[in-house]
Amino acid sequence: AVAIPSVANLSNRPKEFIVYESTFSDILGIMLFNFVAINTTFGPEAFGDLGLLIIGVLILSAVFSMALLWLLRHLKHHVKSFLVIAILVLVYAVGKQFHLSSLVVVLAFGMFLANADQFPFAWFRERFLYRDFHRDLEQFHSLSNESAFLIRTFFFVLFGYSVLVGELVDRNAAILCGLLLVATYAVRALFLKFAVRMDLSPLLFITPRGLISILLYFSLPTSLQ
Numbered sequence: 464a465v466a467i468p469s470v471a472n473l474s475n476r477p478k479e480f481i482v483y484e485s486t487f488s489d490i491l492g493i494m495l496f497n498f499v500a501i502n503t504t505f506g507p508e509a510f511g512d513l514g515l516l517i518i519g520v521l522i523l524s525a526v527f528s529m530a531l532l533w534l535l536r537h538l539k540h541h542v543k544s545f546l547v548i549a550i551l552v553l554v555y556a557v558g559k560q561f562h563l564s565s566l567v568v569v570l571a572f573g574m575f576l577a578n579a580d581q582f583p584f585a586w587f588r589e590r591f592l593y594r595d596f597h598r599d600l601e602q603f604h605s606l607s608n609e610s611a612f613l614i615r616t617f618f619f620v621l622f623g624y625s626v627l628v629g630e631l632v633d634r635n636a637a638i639l640c641g642l643l644l645v646a647t648y649a650v651r652a653l654f655l656k657f658a659v660r661m662d663l664s665p666l667l668f669i670t671p672r673g674l675i676s677i678l679l680y681f682s683l684p685t686s687l688q
Contacts, residue, residue, distance in 0.1 A: 480659065497564070521571070531550065532579060533591055534547075551569055580592060655667060
């Protein structure tokens with residue numbers, strides 16, 4: 464929501480690092496969160512179910528992406544992007560009902576669209592790519608960016624509603640938040656410097672944290688809050 468648009472003007476390597484980091488950390492984090500929140504025991508059966516779930520979601524992602532690409536090719540109407548977004552929302556909602564990792568499906572669809580013209584298979588190009596594919600892709604990308612901005616705006620409004628001003632001056636909360644911030648930036652500095660060997664500025668200050676954590680907390684069952 465914030466990290467990826469913030470690095471739009473950086474060079475390729477740091478920009479790609481932030482995009483991949485924020486995308487995969489969010490999706491893997493949500494999968495782990497749902498795994499812990501749903502299961503009461505964590506034996507071999509629970510991990511086996513998780514493995515089968517991941518495999519099933521990946522297969523569903525491939526089938527769904529190809530179906531949508533086929534639909535884009537055969538639609539004759541000039542309005543396509545909103546239909547695709549509506550289908551994505553529907554898939555996400557159905558996945559939530561069955562506790563599937565719907566974000567993986569959505570991510571896979573985006574990756575599939577962005578790289579569809581790089582598949583080397585002739586049968587794939589013949590059945591799924593079409594003359595105006597790149598034009599439609601640019602329009603869909605533009606619409607996605609504007610929609611993301613709108614959704615991000617509403618999210619911050621809702622977040623503001625949930626903040627109790629009186630709690631902002633609570634000393635214990637301030638100390639805890641301060642320690643968490645120090646720990647977050649310290650770990651990130653060590654990771655950037657020694658693990659990935661990249662410059663600390665500005666990547667140290669672009670830390671994908673926060674928004675998804677708040678949403679996950681609100682989705683917790685009352686007994687776990």
